[in-house]
Amino acid sequence: xxxxxxxxxxxxxxxxxxxxxxxxxxxxxxxxxxxxxxxxxxxxxxxxxxxxxxxxxxxxxxxxxxxxxxxxxxxxxxxxxxxxxxxxxxxxxxxxxxxxxxxxxxxxxxxxxxxxxxxxxxxxxx
Amino acid sequence: xxxxxxxxxxxxxxxxxxxxxxxxxxxxxxxxxxxxxxxxxxxxxxxxxxxxxxxxxxxxxxxxxxxxxxxxxxxxxxxxxxxxxxxxxxxxxxxxxxxxxxxxxxxxxxxxxxxxxxxxxxxxxx
Numbered sequence: 042x043x044x045x046x047x048x049x050x051x052x053x054x055x056x057x058x059x060x061x062x063x064x065x066x067x068x069x070x071x072x073x074x075x076x077x078x079x080x081x082x083x084x085x086x087x088x089x090x091x092x093x094x095x096x097x098x099x100x101x102x103x104x105x106x107x108x109x110x111x112x113x114x115x116x117x118x119x120x121x122x123x124x125x126x127x128x129x130x131x132x133x134x135x136x137x138x139x140x141x142x143x144x145x146x147x148x149x150x151x152x153x154x155x156x157x158x159x160x161x162x163x164x165x166x167x
Numbered sequence: 168x169x170x171x172x173x174x175x176x177x178x179x180x181x182x183x184x185x186x187x188x189x190x191x192x193x194x195x196x197x198x199x200x201x202x203x204x205x206x207x208x209x210x211x212x213x214x215x216x217x218x219x220x221x222x223x224x225x226x227x228x229x230x231x232x233x234x235x236x237x238x239x240x241x242x243x244x245x246x247x248x249x250x251x252x253x254x255x256x257x258x259x260x261x262x263x264x265x266x267x268x269x270x271x272x273x274x275x276x277x278x279x280x281x282x283x284x285x286x287x288x289x290x291x292x293x
Contacts, residue, residue: 076258077279106262108234108241115234115241117262117275132202134260134277136232136243149243151260151277153203 045107048114048137051145052102055120060091068144077154096164098123102133112139122161129160171233174240174263177271178228181246186217194270203280222290224249228259238265248287255286 042050047066054062067073067084074080081090100122107116114137121130131152138147168176173192180188193199193210200206207216225248232243240263247256257278264273 077281106236106239106241108236108239110232110234113232113234115232115243115260117241117260117277132277134241134243134262136260151243151258151279153278153280155203155280 042143044109044112044114044137044139044143047139047143047145048107048116049104051137052104052116052118056101058097058100063091064088066145067148068140068142068146071145072147074147074149076149076151077157096124098126113137114139124161124164131156131160168269170235170238170240170263170265170269173265173269173271174233174242175230177263178230178242178244182227184223184226189217190214192271193274194266194268194272197271198273200273200275202275202277203283222250224252239263240265250287250290257282257286 051063051066054066064084064087067087069084070082071084071087072080072082073087081087100120103119103121105117105119107114116135116137118133118135119130120133121128133150133152135148135150137145140146177189177192180192190210190213193213195210196208197210197213198206198208199213207213227247229245229247230242231245234241242261242263244259244261245256246259247254259276259278261274261276263271266272
């Protein structure tokens with residue numbers, strides 16, 4: 042698979058919210074950064090992060106643009122999650138760096154923390 | 168010039184903060200959106216926006232990654248501005264769509280509004 046094909050397949054795994062399939066695209070030492078929030082290191086922390094993000098009824102990453110330069114794939118997306126009966130939407134750009142095995146070793150998503158709180162903040166309040 | 172060459176030259180114009188050179192890369196009907204903030208439409212509004220952003224002593228857009236897909240160029244950058252004796256830095260991803268003449272017709276930058284306020288907020292206070 043080309044890097045664009047890999048990331049397209051990774052996004053498709055999100056679209057079906059198949060967590061094991063999502064993890065299968067990541068290197069064991071993956072570094073996943075939500076630029077305005079935090080970084081998790083390694084697949085174990087990724088699993089813990091996802092476990093802390095419960096109750097996803099459906100989700101999708103709508104891809105607006107995707108482009109690659111060697112092993113680096115840049116994306117512009119609108120991501121949405123249906124949680125607690127409400128659609129939560131966030132505008133995102135993200136960079137994916139693939140290792141020699143074609144696994145995601147770094148993922149950095151850029152978005153506005155205010156938009157994130159507006160859309161997801163009620164979940165933190167329980 | 169290829170789309171990547173065009174955007175690389177556009178960024179170089181920012182690095183020298185040459186406003187007329189910056190504008191020369193933009194279509195007359197350019198649409199420039201700072202995702203968490205606002206959109207300006209047309210080169211006249213771009214000029215007004217830049218006039219409202221005074222006192223830049225130096226600036227640079229440090230490019231981490233750039234990739235193109237046809238006429239669309241995606242970038243990951245750290246932008247910095249020296250203003251009032253202080254370096255202000257913001258982590259950004261941006262999409263540039265070029266028209267048939269190779270001019271920028273759409274520019275969308277994604278960043279965290281909290282980071283923006285932290286770095287630039289004192290300027291608004293006078």
